[in-house]
Amino acid sequence: MADYEMLRLVWWLILGALLIGFAITDGYDLGIGTMFRFLGRTDDDRRVLLESIEPTWEGHQVWFIVGGGAAFAAWPLLYAASFSGLYLALFMVLVALILRPVGFAFRGKLTTSAWRNAWDWALFVGGAVPAFLFGVAFANLFLGISFHFDELQRPIFTGSFVAHLHPFALLAGVVSLAMLVMHGAAWAAFKVDRLLASRAAVVGQVAAIVFVVTFLVAGMWLALGLDGQRVVSQVDTAAASNPILKTVEVTLGGWLANYRAHPVLWLAPGVTMLSALLTMLLLRMRRSGLAFLTSALAQTGTILTAGIALFPFLMPSSAAPNHGLTVWDASSSQKTLLIMLLGVVLFLPIVLSYTAWVFRVLRGEITLEKIRRHTGFY
Amino acid sequence: MFFFGWQRLSKVTHLIVTGMVALGSSLSALWILVANEWMQNPVGAEFNYATMRMELTSFAAVLFNPVAQAKFVHTVAAGYVVGSVFVLAISAWYLLRGRNVEIAQRSMAVATSFGLACSLSVVVRGDESGYIASENQRMKIAAIEAAWHTEKAPAGFTLFGLPDVRERKTHAEVKIPWVLGLIATRSIDKEVPGIHELVEHATQRVQSGMRAHAALQRLRENPHDTSARSEFEAHRADLGYGLLLLRYTGDAASAAPEQVERTAWSTVPDVPVLFWSFRMMVALGFFFIFLFSTAFYLASRHLLEQNRWFLKLAFASLPLPWIAAELGWIVAEYGRQPWAIDGLLPTFLGVSTTSAANVWLSLMGFVLFYTGLAIVDVYLMVRMIRRGPDGLGYWPQQVTATEVLAHG
16 A cells, blocks of 8 residues: 555645636636726627636536535545535635526527626626635635634634735735736636637736735745744644644744755746746737636646645644644545545546637637627527 | 537537546445445444544445435435426526527426435335334334333324423324335334333433443553443443433433433423424425426326416425425434434533634624525526526527527
């Protein structure tokens, strides 16, 4: 049987890969959801922008659902503590995400402008609210979630929703919103026809600047103004998962400890900012295909930057730091991790090749004439 | 690709994709039911006191859980019945108005043959679930039957009765001899245990569970305590019953006999609710068989249009499969109470510690939100159905007519 420590590491990487896959694919759907109402000035414009994501956004969202599933199956304590700890925030994400399929399904069914307007705003909420709250949620991991375990090892949450709206969390919300708008703009610039594409490129450049600035400020804040956590007791990386046995030390700027210990890791935030700047340049030069790729790299770098800073923590606790969840004490059993890994090895190639086929079928620029030809309803 | 590929894919490729949609939907139901039936019959897992949780011991046992296999077919077939009745009812509505006659008749024929097969398998597999439930969920069966005492084998099936929870007996019973014994045990000599007898058994398990719980606490303090470990191993199967006691006393180790008795009686689910939900569900199940076999007869003799009473009946049946399915879930889930995981995890310990105010807020939010969506959805569906394939200008183009149905 594979080594327990190795399996835990692999599942930490899989969780990260799923988040990255979600940010790269559904990220641009959320970005376009946020801005299509403003970018498209007529109903036809908006129709074109929506058409650039409509056939695939649902498949993209599966990355997120699988991420939740992977947390449930591989990191059950993380799942339990985060879903009840961030209860109202996740409720809002869920409502917003439900508005998306409903908006897509219902928008085209009637042609009155009141109807279209209402669903346009529903789609806006479905794009902007999750894009913002994902950043808020990530920031709260750095701030620590207020929970501890009781004698039956149930996570007890003692914080409140309002406490999650710390200024640092709001800043991180802006980081993630700007990042996804940049990504959506790059996709729109690549996918739709000329006039709309050039407007999208301008939005993308602004978003890229906002992203780089807020990303940098958030990093400085983390280094200079926030407490970080570190496990100081002896860690057995292959022990049975019990998160209450360790000792955790809290120090100012502690979240940068991994970077200080291994300077090569600075590459992650470095590449992130460089790719965002490149995205801006490429959009200016109208090389939107390349801009989409560098933007995808920026998404990857952002998630890696946060993941590396937190490692080995998955979900630190602010109420009882010793009860915080780490890669070494919050996983499923060795057998479960192994069986699920076999599942991943089996199904991932199928999923990836199907996705590739879908994009091949849907390739090409989107114009109003093509939409009219393909669908009878619009 | 199913929705967006109509003009982009060849007909054969699109048909394959359509098949994939059907396969994918059914497979996702399989995994949902494997998970749900593990909660009804937790096999292939063992409690680990070091991590305070159930851990997987055999994936195959979980996957081939006999309860899951029976429930999968039962539930998926019930879903197919919902779809069939929907097509049947809408087609009947068109026939009543003399619109879209050709497509309506054809849809009805398809819905009828599919629906007949499915409604039969719902009942057959439901009977299988009944048999299986009697193996590991005797209490649920006893509550469904309002069988307060063990009867002499083979037990009779109570067709009608007024279960009285306070007096713990059933008034005005009408029984069909032998039937329950045959369904539940597939024999004429095995007994179906009654509620009083099962509670007596539960009392013993609570007492054993107290010892498991006490041993667990000692083990949590000192994992190397060998006497605690052997005590725990001896009583581990009853740990859930020990945890159930915590609902009535903070100190499980020194529980009074009344508390033990109360705990044992708390393992009885809500008898009248289960009694009636089950009977209404079964009645609806047989009604669907009647509905589809009549439709089958009329359709094959081309008598559908003449028999307006049947078309009206078919249209009026539209909401019934949903009601039957909900009743089925009430029997399955409410009937498992007080357990979240049968015999292992009491529901009151399984819930999160999220504050009641937050839960209320989100519940009201979801109720309002989904009610709003349901109103819009029904409005659009009614509008689409009223316009129909003829009103939308697609008929008699066959491809687009199917598309309209698929979107419906």
